[in-house]
Amino acid sequence: MIKKLAFIVRSLPYKNEATRLALTHAIASQTVEIYLEDGDNVEPFLALVGDGVLCGLKNQSNKCYGITTMEQHITNALLLDLNVYYCKEDLERFGISEDQLVMDAESLGGDMKASIVPFSEIQAAMEAADHLQIF
């Protein structure tokens, strides 16, 4: 049996731990299968909505603070084949284009691509999820 997990990020990056927790939880959820029965598994996805879409901007520099960036976390999520969705309407609201966003983990050898989708698709995915977490 597959349990679907939804991790929804609506917060700005940094300043508080909400977005970092969302991303680390989403990535870590992949490892839960070692505790499951044969045939059981989880299928997490990460959706960036509202102000949360700003977490996905490229070129985040950690040289000043020496912390991992949201860009690195999202890249790692994609590397681990997590489905990552950006809300189309919120990107348009901020005037952010696809080329400004982390859309893949090709630099690390990953194949998974992020998707830009209307909120209605994210809503449908949330409805289909067994567990919903909003950060």
Place this chain on the structure above:
Amino acid sequence: MKLAVFKSDYKTGGDIVDRLSAEKLGIIFVGNGIYHASVKDGGAADPIFQKNANFYVLAEDLEIRGFNASQVPANVKVVTYDDVVDLMFNDYEKIVWV
């Protein structure tokens, strides 16, 4: 008075900033406050720029969030931590954090 306001949030605190006035007012965007200077929500400039103030944004907080100096309006001066210390000691008498 000469008042410097550190604005460290994006969507909150605008109400008090609206009411603040000073002979010399400086608004320094730090933390998530940098989004005032780096994004245009709905395509419009942020209403905070209607204030008669000197605007500054902290370079380090821009860069961690994926922005650079070329992406902020011309009326916003990009400053470093050292510059902020100089502003506090040399240009403003009172400092508040919003």
